[in-house]
Amino acid sequence: MESIIREGTSKTPAIRFDAKQGLIEMKGRSIPENSTEFFTPLVEWLDKYAADPAERTKVNIHLEYFNTSSSKCILDIFKKLESIYKANNEVIVNWYYEEDDEDMLEAGEDYESIIRIPFKLIEIDDH
Amino acid sequence: MSFNLQECYRQMNEGDVLLAYKGSITTELITNVLEVIESKLVDIKTASATRKKVYNVLVESLQNLFHHIDDIPEEIKDEFDARFGILVIAYEGDYYRISTGNFIRSQKVPELRKKIDKINTLSREELKEMYKYVLNHQKLTPKGGGGLGLIDIAKKTGNKIRYRFNPYNEEYYFFNMNVFVTVEKRSR
Numbered sequence: 001m002e003s004i005i006r007e008g009t010s011k012t013p014a015i016r017f018d019a020k021q022g023l024i025e026m027k028g029r030s031i032p033e034n035s036t037e038f039f040t041p042l043v044e045w046l047d048k049y050a051a052d053p054a055e056r057t058k059v060n061i062h063l064e065y066f067n068t069s070s071s072k073c074i075l076d077i078f079k080k081l082e083s084i085y086k087a088n089n090e091v092i093v094n095w096y097y098e099e100d101d102e103d104m105l106e107a108g109e110d111y112e113s114i115i116r117i118p119f120k121l122i123e124i125d126d127h
Numbered sequence: 128m129s130f131n132l133q134e135c136y137r138q139m140n141e142g143d144v145l146l147a148y149k150g151s152i153t154t155e156l157i158t159n160v161l162e163v164i165e166s167k168l169v170d171i172k173t174a175s176a177t178r179k180k181v182y183n184v185l186v187e188s189l190q191n192l193f194h195h196i197d198d199i200p201e202e203i204k205d206e207f208d209a210r211f212g213i214l215v216i217a218y219e220g221d222y223y224r225i226s227t228g229n230f231i232r233s234q235k236v237p238e239l240r241k242k243i244d245k246i247n248t249l250s251r252e253e254l255k256e257m258y259k260y261v262l263n264h265q266k267l268t269p270k271g272g273g274g275l276g277l278i279d280i281a282k283k284t285g286n287k288i289r290y291r292f293n294p295y296n297e298e299y300y301f302f303n304m305n306v307f308v309t310v311e312k313r314s315r
Binding site: 010011031033065067068069071072075098100101102103106110113114 | 154157158161162175176179180182183186187190193194255258259262263265266275276278279283
């Protein structure tokens with residue numbers, strides 16, 4: 001299965017979806033006006049990945065900003081991952097946030113409370 | 128005396144203005160505004176927590192404007208750009224104020240008024256619950272709006288959303304919204 005690798009832009013995050021490594025990574029900003037356009041291919045990729053996932057899927061989400069339009073799409077991604085987890089595969093989410101960014105910590109906690117997969121909230125000291 | 132747009136713009140421009148714009152609200156404009164404001168906030172050495180909040184709230188305000196702008200009234204189509212909107216970002220000592228203005232069809236006013244009034248009565252915890260509920264239950268519109276923008280703004284700022292519907296003519300109001308981001312006093 002082919003990987004998705006995308007460079008980050010001022011409005012969209014860097015993406016690395018690697019089936020072989022079982023690695024799902026999203027880093028940077030996600031603030032496009034229409035997030036569906038950006039996220040649909042990623043959700044579709046996960047649909048295929050779910051059919052034959054790696055033994056262990058590691059998910060690293062390290063976002064500086066995301067808008068409410070993206071927040072729904074990110075939830076869609078987590079829901080796909082949840083179905084992979086429920087099918088008895090190992091999935092771990094690492095949600096990174098900068099130490100002074102309470103909103104990003106809270107966003108991670110919100111997802112953690114909606115999605116039933118192991119969730120680690122990891123503080124990054126950027127000073 | 129009917130509503131005067133110039134006077135409204137003048138009032139919006141009170142205080143220490145970082146950026147003021149009136150015209151067409153496009154994707155490109157949003158990108159440019161965000162770039163300008165981001166570098167200005169770094170220049171004035173705002174605490175990073177405040178900077179992030181201003182940026183976040185600005186993104187939501189602009190995209191709300193982008194998604195919900197109504198066509199401008201027929202009789203002034205020659206005077207204004209299509210998708211006309213106003214944006215002012217000002218520093219007011221204790222707050223950053225983000226003001227937006229746009230034409231809205233009269234029939235949409237009661238619902239929007241009800242929505243903001245409701246949001247303004249909610250506590251932080253209630254906003255958090257409402258956000259999670261809408262996030263989990265409401266579908267995105269084809270344009271990418273999710274009904275979360277105003278809730279997110281209220282939740283992140285912790286301040287009431289101030290607004291005014293100025294009657295323009297029978298069919299339109301000019302909607303003016305002000306949101307306030309409190310400046311973090313703790314310096315790091």
